[in-house]
Amino acid sequence: MSACQTRVGKLGDGVEILGFGYQVQKAGAKNAIASLWLVDDAGTQALMAAFYRELKKGDVTATEALQRAQVSLIRSSEFNHPKYWSAFFAIGNGL
Numbered sequence: 871m872s873a874c875q876t877r878v879g880k881l882g883d884g885v886e887i888l889g890f891g892y893q894v895q896k897a898g899a900k901n902a903i904a905s906l907w908l909v910d911d912a913g914t915q916a917l918m919a920a921f922y923r924e925l926k927k928g929d930v931t932a933t934e935a936l937q938r939a940q941v942s943l944i945r946s947s948e949f950n951h952p953k954y955w956s957a958f959f960a961i962g963n964g965l
Contacts, residue, residue, distance in 0.1 A: 891961045901932045901962025913954030917943055933960040 891904035903921070905914075920939035924930055930938065936958060943949040 895962050899962070901960060903932070903936060903958055903960050905957040906959075907957050909957050910954055913943070913949045916946070916949050917955055917958065932962070936960045 891902035894902045917939050920942045921935050924935035924938045925932060927935075940955040940958070943955040949955065
């Protein structure tokens with residue numbers, strides 16, 4: 871599942887900083903990848919494709935797969951600007 875601004879919640883009682891990533895973990899997910907602001911659709915698609923390619927290798931954690939995916943975008947000619955990859959980070963106990 872993918873959604874924009876998943877790190878920003880609107881609960882209003884102090885847990886809004888926890889956002890969607892926290893909520894999916896509370897529901898049982900081991901980890902989540904969250905974003906801090908609105909992101910470009912094409913850049914996000916490229917990042918997530920690279921993330922799942924890395925994760926599929928099976929020799930990395932979700933955090934390492936995300937970092938490798940971000941590096942692959944940095945090295946690309948089309949998505950190397952930070953606006954495409956810097957909003958994303960991994961959270962969770964299963965990282």
